[in-house]
Amino acid sequence: MTYKYIYVRSDVFEKCNQKSFDKKRSFSDMKKLFTIKYWALFILLMAICITTLILYFCLQNKAYSFIPCLLVPIILSIEERYREKLFNPEARKNELLEKANGYKEYIENIEKVLSSHGITSSQYDVLRKECEAEIGKQSKTYDKMKARVLDMLIFTPAGIIIAGLINKTGFTEANMLMALFIIIFGAVIVGVISLLHWVIYYSVGYYKDRYLLDVLNELQYKSEKESNE
Numbered sequence: 001m002t003y004k005y006i007y008v009r010s011d012v013f014e015k016c017n018q019k020s021f022d023k024k025r026s027f028s029d030m031k032k033l034f035t036i037k038y039w040a041l042f043i044l045l046m047a048i049c050i051t052t053l054i055l056y057f058c059l060q061n062k063a064y065s066f067i068p069c070l071l072v073p074i075i076l077s078i079e080e081r082y083r084e085k086l087f088n089p090e091a092r093k094n095e096l097l098e099k100a101n102g103y104k105e106y107i108e109n110i111e112k113v114l115s116s117h118g119i120t121s122s123q124y125d126v127l128r129k130e131c132e133a134e135i136g137k138q139s140k141t142y143d144k145m146k147a148r149v150l151d152m153l154i155f156t157p158a159g160i161i162i163a164g165l166i167n168k169t170g171f172t173e174a175n176m177l178m179a180l181f182i183i184i185f186g187a188v189i190v191g192v193i194s195l196l197h198w199v200i201y202y203s204v205g206y207y208k209d210r211y212l213l214d215v216l217n218e219l220q221y222k223s224e225k226e227s228n229e
Helices: 003-015 027-033 037-060 062-081 091-117 121-165 173-205 205-229
Strands: none
Touching: 003 091, 003 121, 003 205, 027 091, 037 062, 091 121, 091 173, 091 205, 121 205
């Protein structure tokens, strides 16, 4: 990993956020965006959930309480089929336009940040390769450790247990308990390795590598789209 790569990775993560086009809808936005038909379906779904819960505690035969849930797939299929008709056309148009402008601003900001580090479009592939190499290096180490633990402490004892249950010769209860203990110990070790990977992933800043790769994918998509037009 070069020092330049570290600087670029940090700068991209800090300055090229997706908030401009990937913001969450507020309740006021949803009131403007969805029509009365959407809210009617939503209220109907909530009514089904509440009815099911009431019936579950009131009826002796609990199976009957889930009958209202049969309406859920029908409601969801209606929502999927007539999705665009559930939107307010003007509000939907404004939302899509805002997202498109935000995405354009996001791409321009990425190019501006990379350009400030002297990285032009012809050098994106070089940066991508270094980024992919770093991501591969991170996962490769922990994947090897997990594979070794799984093989030695989980799969091998599990195979011994299966063979002992089939043959039933010379396989005592003590052998079974020992094999189960080894499997549980192996599962704990795998959990510790996963936790260690997660801690290092966020403490060292490896998540910035993944974000940088996503950013470069966006630029590649833009480049390919422009070349096809």
